[in-house]
Amino acid sequence: MRLPLRRAACSNAPMRRLLPLFALLCTTVHAGDYPSTVAAYLAQFDQDGDGRIGPQEYVDYLSAGFHAMDANGDGVLEAAELPPGPRRTPRTLAAFQADLRAQFRRMDRNHDGFLSAREMAQPPR
Numbered sequence: 001m002r003l004p005l006r007r008a009a010c011s012n013a014p015m016r017r018l019l020p021l022f023a024l025l026c027t028t029v030h031a032g033d034y035p036s037t038v039a040a041y042l043a044q045f046d047q048d049g050d051g052r053i054g055p056q057e058y059v060d061y062l063s064a065g066f067h068a069m070d071a072n073g074d075g076v077l078e079a080a081e082l083p084p085g086p087r088r089t090p091r092t093l094a095a096f097q098a099d100l101r102a103q104f105r106r107m108d109r110n111h112d113g114f115l116s117a118r119e120m121a122q123p124p125r
Contacts, residue, residue, distance in 0.1 A: 038121045045115075052114040059100045066096050 045053045045061045067073075070093070071081050077096075079088040106125045107115055 038117045042115075042117045042120055045120075052116055053120070054114055055101060055104050058104045058115065059097050062100050063093065063097060066093055 042051075042053060045057050047057050047060070048054075066077065069077055069081050072078075075093040077091045079090065082088045082091075103124065104115065107119050107122070109119055109122070110116075
C-alpha cells in the first residue's frame, strides 16, 4: 500500500532566494576552510567576540558573498554575475539584506535579538 505524499505547510522560498550566494560560497571555499565546530562557525560571524551574533553581524558576514559576486560593484547582481541556473533574475543588495534580516528573525527562536551557537546549529524554519 502506498501512502500519498503530503506537502509540508511551510515554504522554503526565502531559502531559495539565497541559493546563488550559497552556490558561490560552496565553490570558493576549500574543504580545509570549513570550521570544525558550531562554536568555530559562530566565531566567524561574531565581530565583537561576545559569543552571540547580532542582526548586523549576521547581515554583514553573509553580505560578503554578495559583494564578491557583484563584479561591477553597483549593488545589483545581474544575470551575468549569478551562477548558472534556472533563476537568474537581478537581485539588489537591499532586497538580499532584507531577506537575511527575516531569516535572522526566524532563526532567533528565543526572540532575544541574538543568535546563539544552539540557534545557529538548528535547521532553518
